[in-house]
Amino acid sequence: MARIGVFVCHCGENIARTVDCAAVAGNLADHPSVVCSVDYKYMCSDPGQNLIKQSVKDHQLDGVVVAACSPHMHMKTFRRASLQAGLNPYLVEMANIREHCAWIHERTPETTVKATDLARAMVEKVKQNVPLDPILIPVTRTALVIGGGIAGIQAALDIAEAGRDVIIVEKEPSLGGHMSQLSETFPTLDCSQCILTPRMVDAYQHPRIKLYTYSEVEKLEGYIGNFEVTIRKKGRSVDIDSCTGCGACMEVCPSKKAPDEFDMGLRTRTAIYTPFPQAVPNKPVIDREHCLHYKAEVRALARGKPVRAICQKCAKVCASNSISFDGGDELVKEKVGAVVVATGFQLYEVGKDQPEPYLKGYGEYGYGEDPDIVDGLQFERLASASGPTGGKILCPSNGEPPKTIVFIQCTGSRDAAKGIEYCSGVCCMYTAKHAMLYQHSVQGGRSVVFYMDIRATGKGYDAFTRRAAEDSGAEYVRGRVSSIYRHDGKLVVKGVDTLGGEPMTVQADMVVLATAIRPQPGIKQLAQKLSISYDQHGFLNEAHPKLRPVETNTAGIFLAGCSQAPRDIPDSVAMASATAAKVLALFSRAELEREPQVAKVDQITCSGCFHCERACPYGAVEHLEVKDRRGNVIRVIAQINPGVCQGCGTCVANCPSRSIELDGFTDSQVFASIQALSL
């Protein structure tokens, strides 16, 4: 015979104003199996909780129902209180008589009848509850960090410094990401590579960090604490362990026309190359699309002809015999317990041809048609001492310093007509930086910045933009630009000065477009591999925009940096450290505790139809072989892995023989609550 305690909360006036709480308690006092039924002003307060704990002891309760606010508010509170009184926390239920009753109805007898109904339904349910214990699953205390830019490096270093192993998978041949392409960083104007490369080296040399460069995630299987990742190591053709980084191969390579990605197409490179001199690891890779041998190989294979060795001059001069033209991609598997997605960003392409159907370009800006119209990263490479012009700001068309330069902010961003309604966050700051660099570099030059607003919210940022607008000589013009075209040797920029109230045309030598930040190409495919969700732009979704910004809705997978939304370097670093903290919390114990509301199969009645397996989105259904005494398999039936099961119950409703139950929401619990309603 059950012994249920009912506790009806007034919640001050919140419930008591419209529900007669004493009457609810009184109505339930006579209900079969209820041995204690009281009401109180604030059940969640200390005295309220003590009332519950004392009642558990005094009445030897084996079930507790708290009729109060939503379980989303205080279920944990009352379960903890009951546990402290020695009652299994899963023998506690809540009836929502506040949000679902008191707050939406008038003070009428009907309202009290409904509150009594809801409480009674939970009394009948809890009579069917059984004690449940949290489920423990083991944790592999190694983290996977996808992306080796500043965010990925920071997260990896934080986790490794705390004594846990980390695997970084980076798709480019080197660590560093876009930060390595920057010239200086705002607002301090630190040399970007100077502050980044020590971190890159730390990550490369850290005993707990394993680096896979020129690699991508092929597949992720498993669940929190127990993932298995398959990594595709793309064929470098260079053995980075034996390679000494001498660079002789690059000097002899005859294929010199490949556009240099690091320098944003402003110069060309050889087919065998390291992306930049400070690359980590500083070992080359062969770009098979531009290598003479590999191109010939593709042609030969297409025609069914035998493959002959073409060129291979690099291999001939390699003193350490590190170059091999055999072999291709390699797949390796690693076991990890948590995943950090720090894939960074790409820039919006300005031209009429766009990579996604919902994006539109600004064909009228002439980007891609005229070499002197560049984007922000290209300008960084021009300004960078290690860039194609040695740090001098020169027009790509003629190598002359631009006497007049125009910067256009918000190219793509904040424009619903182009498909990007959001602000990219960093462009106001880097444009100010660019304008100041220009004014310093080209003495007597004229710079014009066309802006819509100035967003400079970080520490020291407003002073920085103010310096650019007021002290540096740059002309800040509030207005947009309608078209850019080449006429008489100049770039005619047709804009408008909205504060002055007039159209404004500038005859420029160079134009820099501050283009929108977008997620990396292929992000949707990666997100699907990881079972995490993304928005219409491809930015990865956080679990809660306010309070859980670094977690996803998939347990064990976390976000850092621009993969979630545009942000600058300090925010990316802070987010990466926050992510590392979440990972380390996950790794803090050898076993994870999970909520025990999971499905269980009745092995006797299960026939092995596996409807449940087809319904389960998590792959929690395993095949269990039932054997006779001699070891022969007589049946294969379903078994739910409690570590993977997320407790949705879809399998339960799909099972034709009613062989699965979901602890916490069993059929008998649900039917009992329905039966208790006064209908």
Add this chain to the structure above:
Amino acid sequence: MKFGYYPGCSLHATAREYSESLLTLVDALDVELEEVEDWACCGASSAHSTNHLLGVALPARTLAIAEGQGMENIVAPCAACYGRLAGAAHEVNADPALKEKVAGILERPLDNTPEIINVLAFLQQLLPVIQDKITKPLEGVKVACYYGCLLVRPHKVTQFDDPEQPESMEQVCAAVGATPLAWNKRIECCGAGFSLSRTGSVIRLGREILDDARAAGAELVVVGCPMCHSNLDMRQGAMNKGQAGADDLPVLYITELVGLALGLDPKAMGLHRHYVSTKPLLDRLSTALVASEGKVS
């Protein structure tokens, strides 16, 4: 093929060549244009700058009459008329309350507004027929296609071509053998109705347009709007005056250009009426002005 037709005030008056070339052309293509009965002014700039309801109701009258005649479409060669008619159709179709109100004012039903077609979309549709009948492809003639403001804007009304980088006129010109040029002022305003009230601005704007076309190597400018034609042709004298290197640049309607490729009689198409003489161009195309009326040479 049959189309509804709205000439508008200008095609019956100052843009006479546009009307003549269009009607000569459709005749050669065996296309029938049925005029909307008792059509009235589309409102041009005056109506919509005075009163929004007037700006919708006036062109809507034409739409209602056309609907009553059972027309599914209306070709409006004048870019401004096109803009007003298409704009009125767009507004009443998007706002049922407005539609009801306007229908009440007109005392005519407005249930199935006809599709409004501009001259470029019209010619695009007829390209297969046109290409069949080309007798004098305009090999090597370098044309600067000038759209002006209204042919491709506002995009949500026109739903036609690209408002910033249109290609439809170039497509038609290329189809008849001309070489359309890449130049910068294709969609820049010519000054439009300020031709009378601020002639100085029109001269300045037009001069920039013609200079840019010349700099790109154009032998002629092609337009699809009577206002553009009027400004660039009638006022070209003032634009070129005193400007070194500003040679006469003939301005042709797209219908005239296509007609020339079909070998149609230049005089029947009104090519002798232009302010900037088309004779040098026609000589270059080895077509003499034929005195006979309306005959294909």
Add this chain to the structure above:
Amino acid sequence: MSFEPRIVAFVCNWCTYTGADLAGTSRLPMSTSVRIVRLPCTGRIDPLFVVKAFERGADGVIVSGCHPGDCHYTEGNYHARRRFRLFKELLDFTGVDSERVTFSWVSASQGQKWADVVNETTERIRGLGPFDGYPGVERGEVA
């Protein structure tokens, strides 16, 4: 009609239940007809729950969950949608007016929508009259 319908709502914990909480926090007035039964996901909802509710005297049933694509468990709501489409046909076949079962998507931020679902369903069921498919059971009988 003056009869007060009794309606049972089977809702998912993550979306509709939270949306109903929001409706409460926003103090949106609603009919007292609905009693909510919380489940982790609409995928858990067995059609027999609906039958049991009618058997006990409910005049109408609401089944409500996350919008397609938003299910906290990824796919449960798709299974529910398919299951209930078939179930409604079965109900009609057995002579039970399937209009008494309402299926809706209410997200955690849609407090007003939940209030509208409750109020509209109540009026619709009021118009259909009391459900008398189980003539032996008296209303208000409690186990």
